[in-house]
Each structure stands twice: as structure tokens, then as C-alpha cells.
Amino acid sequence: MSENKIPYKIYLEEKEMPTAWYNLRADMKNKPAPLLNPGTHQPMTAEELGGVFCEELVKQELDNDTAYFDIPEDIRNFYKMYRPSPLVRAYCLEEKLKTPAKIYYKFEGNNTSGSHKLNSAIAQAYYAKKQGLKGVTTETGAGQWGTALSMACSYLGLDCKVYMVKCSYEQKPFRREVMRTYGASVTPSPSMETEVGKKILAEHPGTTGSLGCAISEAVEKAVTNEGYRYVLGSVLNQVLLHQSVIGLEAKTALDKYGIKPDVIIGCAGGGSNLGGLIAPFMGEKLRGEADYQFIAVEPASCPSFTRGTYAYDFCDTGMVCPLAKMYTLGSDFIPSANHAGGLRYHGMSSILSQLYNDGLMEAISVKQTDVFEAAEYFARVEGILPAPESSHAIRAAIDEAVKCRETGEEKTILFGLTGTGYFDMVAYEKFHDGQMDDYIPTDEELAKYRAMLPKID
């Protein structure tokens, strides 16, 4: 099909939507390292994981071989309320940048949670409901995951208990109100509701919290309450599996128009969006069917890939979770409170960590003010007000397109626009008022936390 026939937005028809999630691990030669029991340092068994997660999700978590998991009909119907998400050709951005590059983005922000997180939230809530549970607990940072889970639980009639990182809770009062609209209870973390919360508050009074703390509290709440399980919005294998719907839709849309991306870019905090977006493309690369350049973009203030260590580490500050092998800054690392751009998690998905370690993917880090500059630029040109997290990918995509302008290369760039920034206006305000800085951790600081990594063979 000729170039000028490509619409501004490619929407798949309902019948073209994926009916199965794609499990990238099935095509990986080097499988991601298994989760370890924090006590014995032995691989976690399904039985052990079953105390924390639903049965079906444990299966998905541990299965490195099955390539496709059918999406249950109820989940597919829920997806139809806000999916397929549009694959957008950024004509206006291309024109403004005067680049020969062709830029596409998969926009996941057109739902009330404001991000891609809903794709996994509904899946995790569905399996909890199916198992006859009363409810689920979780943590949330920027609030997108908590909102997504609240929506999914409200739809299915499950109880939902959210521990929200304290600095976000204070910066984003309206996020709490949205979760409340969906019937969830929201507690700022660390809290006095859990033993681990009390301990963290005693050791670090006045802490603004971290995802790692909030995870510990949510896990404790789940394992100490009958009929509850813990759910997590990123990092885990099961989450990347669910998020493959992003990449599958994107690939179907591109294939319809005979477009093959050269570069695929995504922001990376725990890796859920990036892992989902790249999944089917990386699958082709792993099977030797096609080649793509993959770029993970992380904040310079929380540089897990670019300055972290590939090692077993705790997933949470309270060290109640299993150990995961991943690129990590250490489970005690907490990014500067001034960092408003999300992606604050100390570690990274084991799948993505393995791919990065195998040289199948690149990573770069970007500074906060550069991210917000890109965000504002993008908002004015493409109309969409992006989430700070997503804007990391925008920054990298713009830089790549500008390089093309200089070299004359007509690359096709695909990036993930994970969500909208409607609840991030405090951060935008700081940016407008010149009160945002680019704090980057020093080598000494990183070395300190690196030295605290658990010693595992």
C-alpha cells in the first residue's frame, strides 16, 4: 500500500484483536533466571508462590515454554471497552521536526486509568475472582497501576486495597479520589498498618516512601489476610505476558500496511510496557526471522539498566518478596524525591534483564528536564499531554528522528506512548516554574547500595 494511504490512526477491528497473549520466554534461548526463595535461595515452587499469587498467575509466572496463552473471553470483552488502542502515525511531529524518519506510536492512554496498566490489571483481577478470592492488595507509585486495578476490581466485584507511595499520595490527591470512585481503599506508604511499614518508619522517619516499601506492605497485607492475594503491575513475567497485547496489536496494525519498524523504543521502570511492546518483534529477532533495534529509556535518576548490576536482589525494601535476578540499583535505593518523572523502581524485569545482558537490546538514560521539554513539545505538536513516564520514550524518539534529519536516514521509529499526564500537573508546574532539577546519583551513592546486594551464586 502506498505511503500516503496510511491514516493518522490505525485502529484494528475487533475481530483483529489478539485472542492469546504471547509469552516471549518461549523463544528465549537463555531463559530468565528463576525467582528464589529468600530463605533457602532455592527456586520458588508453585506452591510457595501460591501463598502470594493466584494459582493461574503462578502458572503463567513459571511457564518458560508455552508460547501462547489464550485470553479468556471475559477479559477480551473487557479489553473491547478500551481497546484496540490506536497506532498513531505522528505526521505532525515529523513535519515539525523536519525529519525524513517515519514515527509511529502505540497510544495506551485512552482509558480512565490513563495507561497500559489496565491490560494486566483486568487479567490479574479476573484470575483472583475465578479462584473465589475476596480481594487483592497492591502498591502504586504514580497511581496509574492503582487506578487500573481499582477499575478492574470494581468491574468484577473484588475488594481492592492499595498502598500508594507517600510522595505520590501527596502530589496526586486526585488519583486517590479516582480510586475511591472505583471503590478502592488507598493508604499512603509506609504506613502503620503493617509490621514492615512500622519498621521502615522507625528506621527512616519522614521518608517519602518508595515502590519497594509499598510492595512490602501490600505483600504482608495479602499473606496475613484470608482470601487475599497480592498483585503487581510490573516486573513480573506474568505482567509482561499480559502486556504483550500492546505489541501484538501494534504488529498487526503495522503488518496491515506493510510497515516494518527499524527502531522500537519504550520507557522502562519495571519493564511492563517495554516488555509488552517489544514482545512479538523480539520474538522474530530471537527466531532469526527479522532484526530490530530495541531501546529501553530510563531516567538518569534511577538508572537500573545503564548503571545497575545484573544480580539477584530483593524486589522490595522489606525483603519479604522472592529474590529476582535483574539489573538493579539495590533494594534500598530510593530515587531523589525531586524526581517527578515516574519509573522510580530500583530493579527491572528479569526477562528484559536477560535480553539486555545477552546484547539483544540497548538502554539509555535521560535527564528529567530533557524529558519534560520533550513532553511539552509533543503535547503542543501532537495534541496529547503525555505522562512523564511515557515522555522518556518521546525524548528518545525525538532524538532519534533528529539524528535521521542529520544523516538523511528514513528510519521507521515505533515508540510506546504509555499514558497521559492529566494527574501529573504538579510536575508540569514545577517544570514551568523552573523548579525541576536533574539530580543524578553519584558513583559513591550507587556503590553503597551495590555493596548491600545479597550474596547469591
Place this chain on the structure above:
Amino acid sequence: MSENKIPYKIYLEEKEMPTAWYNLRADMKNKPAPLLNPGTHQPMTAEELGGVFCEELVKQELDNDTAYFDIPEDIRNFYKMYRPSPLVRAYCLEEKLKTPAKIYYKFEGNNTSGSHKLNSAIAQAYYAKKQGLKGVTTETGAGQWGTALSMACSYLGLDCKVYMVKCSYEQKPFRREVMRTYGASVTPSPSMETEVGKKILAEHPGTTGSLGCAISEAVEKAVTNEGYRYVLGSVLNQVLLHQSVIGLEAKTALDKYGIKPDVIIGCAGGGSNLGGLIAPFMGEKLRGEADYQFIAVEPASCPSFTRGTYAYDFCDTGMVCPLAKMYTLGSDFIPSANHAGGLRYHGMSSILSQLYNDGLMEAISVKQTDVFEAAEYFARVEGILPAPESSHAIRAAIDEAVKCRETGEEKTILFGLTGTGYFDMVAYEKFHDGQMDDYIPTDEELAKYRAMLPKID
């Protein structure tokens, strides 16, 4: 096509998008009454209006005969960034309500301004730019129109000056920040920046403002600054013309599947959404080609249609604008500050007023807490967090569907879901905390303002 083939969301293809706006006035036997010069009480001439509005928009405002106006290519391209908007089949809502009714809604919230307002904002900014103007001034209440205009101006490189009703400015600090992201300047109204603002503040110190006040300030600013014109987000004939894109898309989508709505419902403040949604359907009714039931839904606290007077009145509190014949509560009427549900304008589109007066359309009013109940219910069932304004239509649609459950009628209901409530969480919080009331103006109060209407034959 059989019933079960109708998808959750009907998206038109780009080539199916309207290429011309439909001017409902061309098919009206009783034309809407002309705007009058506030001094002479004679119909406003194109020349007089040209001091306030762009030339092209003056033409659109005054033309009661041309049925279609071509949409310029630049505007059509801008539309492609966020349109076509989905026509959604509310399967989940139908199931939850156990109604035999079929419910559809045209969802205009999937853009950064969060509402349908962008449809007219880009048109008005385009014509201002084409005329070589420097910038535009406007007022905004809930902030959706101001945001929309900021986006359009930023895209076209026009200066944008927004007077924001003070109570909204205070309730919605983040709206201001979004407008700032798009480079607009935002002033709480009434302000000391204009003569009319000073006068209003002197007479009513401590007033929380009203749309009527803000309009007066914006008009004054435009007419006293070289190279500026005033633009308005509702009420005017030109705005309803631009908003016909909503109805045209909706009708094309329904026609594709052979669906004919029985009832068409929209919220009504100034009438822009309702007028746009019903336009092509009302056209058929006026031409005797089809019949539909139309229902305007307004807040009980600002009941222009249901308790107002059909008379010439000022469009603004400062009485600097032309007089319009409309259903009005009087230009000095300001709804209770407790009313958080939007649609606070004292008057109503002249087109809709004429149709209502001719018995071609019905109107009902709904109470604030009933509106928020419907909003929360809808959010939980359909996933979308609706704007308070839109939720007036949701309330009426749900009530209609429940009636169908009782009578067994399989009516097809179409309503306009004009926008999202992400910036309305203060109102939702009040609702959750039980601090919202249902203030309704007394007959004495309404009589007082009715007595102040200008005396025109």
C-alpha cells in the same frame, strides 16, 4: 447486519469522516431570532459583528440558508489527530441495568482538552489565523473550552488569553497548568484587568464569578486590543455548526449498521454538544424524513429551558455583547457556588431555544447528587470516568433505559458523552464525602432575575 455483529466501539475510517459541517438552520422553518445590537435593538450587521469575531465566523454566524460549509483541509487534518471519536455500544451498562433498551454513546473525551470543545476551538482559531490576527481571547468555566482553545492556538501559533471563572480557577488549579503547557495565559475572572471586571468586583466583592462575567471581560479585552478577536465555546450558531461533526459522525456510524435511534439525549449548558449531536437527526425530522425524540438535560440549579423565559437577553453579565433571543434565567443569574456539575450558563443557544419553543425537542432538569450517582455508576460499569456535565445525559439515559425495563420497550437510546472528569475530582470528592447538596433556585429568586430582563418587542 445482525445485532450481534455490532462491535463495542464503532470507529469510522478516515475517509468516512465528514468533509462539511451541517448547518441545521437551513432546514428550520422558523429561523432562530437574530442577534440584536444592545444599543439600537436592531439586528447586528456583519460589520458590527466583525469588531468582535473573525470575518469568516461572522458569515457562519449569520447564514441561515447554506446547508453545508466545507471543512478546510487544515482543520480536517487536525481532526484526524483525535477524531473520528468512537460511537460506543454500552453493552456492559445494558447488562447491568437488565434493560431491553440498546444504549449507544458518542464519546468525545478522548483528547487532551477532555471534551468535544476542541471541534469548534480549532475551527475558530483557524479562521483567526487565516485572517492574520495575533491572538484570541475567551472565557472558560469548567476549563474544557479554555484547554481546547489553548491546544488549537498552540498548534497554529496564535496568542491565547483565557478568563477563567474564579470558582473553577480555584477548584481546578491543574486545568490552568494544562493551558499553560499549551502556552496560554489564564486570569481568574472577575479580574482587575478590565473595566467590566473592576465594575463587577466593586458591585459584588468576593464573587466567585460566572460565565457571564468572564465573557464580558474576554470581549472587552478583544475589542480594546489591536489584532485580537473574541471566540466563544458555546451558544453561538457558528459553534453549533462546527459541533455538527459529532452528529454527522454518529449518524454515519449508525447508518453503517442500519441502526435508527428512538431517543437522542444530550446535556445542555449553552447547547454546543446537544446542538452538534442532534443536528443531522433534527434535520431529518425538520424535512419530514424521520422522527426522533430529543431530550435536553440541564441541571436543576440552572434550569434555562425548564424554568427560564424565551426572550431577548444579554449573553453576558457586563451587557457588552449583542442581545440574543433564548431561553434564559436572566444575565445576572449565577447558579449556587455549591453546584459543581458544570452547565452554569444563564442562557441557551438561539437555535435550540427556537426548536424547543416549536415543540421539536423536550427538556428535563436533574439534581446534582443524582447526576453524580449516575456518574459513579457509569464509571464502574463502562470504565470511563465522565465529566459532571456529561453525566447529566448519563442520568437521563439510565432513567430512560430503566423505564424500558419496566415497560419492556426495546428502545434505541443515543446519548452524548461529551467528556471526561479527570479535572473534576474535587467535585467527586465532595460527592464521596456527602458534602454535595441539591440547591434549586426558588420561584422568587427566578422571578427577581426575570423582572430584570431587557424589554424588547
